[in-house]
Amino acid sequence: MSDTLPRPEDVAAAKQHPAAQTRTLVSTDYAVIAPDGHVVAPLVGWNHTSGVVLISPSMGSAPRQPRFTQTLVQLTDKSTTTSAAPGVQRFVYVLSGKVRINGQDLTTDGYAWLPPDVPHDLQGVEPGSLLVFEQPYSPLPGTPAPDAVFGQALAQPAEPFMGDQHARLAHLLPDETDARFDFAVNRFTFDPGTPLPFVETHHNEHGLYLQHGQGVYRLGSGPTETWSPITAGDSIWMAAYCPQWFVATGDTPATYLYSKNVNRDPR
Incomplete structure (x- = not known):
């Protein structure tokens, strides 16, 4: 068995190997996580459920x-969970399939916000995926957290962003x-x-x-x-004050979901 290092031509060939290619990249201020690198595993706190933790503090x-954390959940008709970790709020968005939360059925583009430290009953009804x-949760002194919120994304008004009818934002x-x-x-x-309309730079993270x-x-x-091409199924983390800008390409509209921190002192 040889213990010499691979030849430069071997390294060059390895870099061109199809299995070595990925659009995923991780930097100190941002990360792009493409599906080509997803490693599916059981999810902590969920039963009969697997998925991919796309973004987390360990990044x-x-x-x-x-x-x-941002997690892509592979939903089955046996999936169940009852709560997030103590003090943690949870937002569930149905990408496909059907889920029942506290007795309410949600299908594609349905969603629920679930307050911290209040157990909930989430059950998979039809296989699919959840984001x-x-x-x-950072409480306001003397003010209780809101009750659970349920909604349907396509029923929310999509307003022109900064007056542009071709960029529509729904809260x-x-x-x-x-x-x-x-x-x-x-x-x-x-x-x-x-x-x-411009390169955004702000205290919110996404x-x-x-x-x-x-x-x-x-x-x-x-x-x-970096200028990263992205397509459906890609995820991005953007730290506070990370300069960021997007343009839609192709022949069909581009739609993304994004989270941000609001209503609290950013210090």
Whole structure:
């Protein structure tokens, strides 16, 4: 058995191997997680359920690390769960299939926000997939957390973003209109060729999931800047103050779901 290092031509050949290719990248201020790298495993706290933890605090190190988790859940008709970790709020979005939460049935594009420390009964009804956000809840002194929220994304008004009819934003939670919420999830749709109007830089961090279509995301600046092609099924983490910009490409609208922290002192 030889103990010599591989030849340079062997390394060059390995870099071209189809199994070595991925669009996934992880930086200190952002990450793009493509389905080609998903490793499906059982999910902690869920029964008869597997999935992929797309974003979590273990992705980075303080202070530049996610403060939430974003999980792609593979739903079965036997899936069950009763609560998130103590002090953690949970948002469930149905990508496909059917789920029953506290007796209410949710199908594709249905969603629920579930308050912290209140057990809930979630049961899979029809196989499919869920997008689940979880984040520690920051209470307001003397103010109880909101009750559970149930909705249907397509029933929420999609308003032109900054006056652009080709970029439509729907708020799935009250976010800025109700200070009891410290967390928001929005659904953003761009017609082909439509961009964000400028490169955003702000104190909010995001977890994003591209539900439909395709586009290009500019992330970071200087040595960390990247222009990432993304397509349906991709996820992105953006840290606070990470420069970010998007343009939809292709022939059909691009739609993504994204979370952000709201209504609390960012310090």
